[in-house]
Structures are given as structure tokens and as C-alpha cells.
Amino acid sequence: MNQTKKILIIDDEPDILVMLKKMMERAGFDVRLAVNGDEGLLSFYEETPDLVITDIIMPEKEGLEIIREMKKQHPALKIIAISGGGRISAESYLETAGHFGANRIFQKPFTQSEIVSAVKSLLETD
């Protein structure tokens, strides 16, 4: 059985969503998008994805909260946290994301090959 893996991508920046969607679809994944934390959680509860890529700094609901809630519901879920550079606190947010249960953390900008290979290796360890 080789079912297409589902990836949920949550980011408040449309450009990032579009870019990540293209990258993941090219890599053969089934992609769903959410523009904020609330929408991301709704999507998560509707259908559990195999992996989540979430931004950390978003209005409405922060990425850290989402990571904590998703891991509580589904401890085996793989999560990649991403955050923008340029903000003073981006690095420490990412560090906290790791403590909250994110499996990998990336600071923007990241390359296609690094994020795609992170996704693939996380999904392989199932």
C-alpha cells in the first residue's frame, strides 16, 4: 500500500503558501493549505495529515499553540516549524517550537531541496 502522503501547510503569507504547495506537489504529496492557525486546526481535525508545515508567527493563533494542540491530539504527527528571518525573536521562537514538539525547524528563506528532504525523511521514519 503506497498511499499519497497528506501535508497540511499553514502560513499567513500567501507567497510562502504558494511556493511550498508547488514544492510539495512536485515531490508527489497531497497538499492542503491554511492561511492561519484557526483554519489550520479545522483542517487538521477534519482529516489528520501525515505531516504539518507551520509558520510560527501568525495573527489569530500562533504556530506554537497549534504545534502543542496537534501533538497533544496526535503525538506521532510529524511537524516542521518555519519562521521568518529578520525578526529579532524568530530564532528563539523556533527553538521553543522544538521544545513544543516540532520535529524540524527552518528559518526562512530555506531551499526547496532542504525542506523537501526533511519532509521525506520524516515521513520515512513512520
Ligand SMILES: [Mg+2]
Ligand atoms: Mg507569519
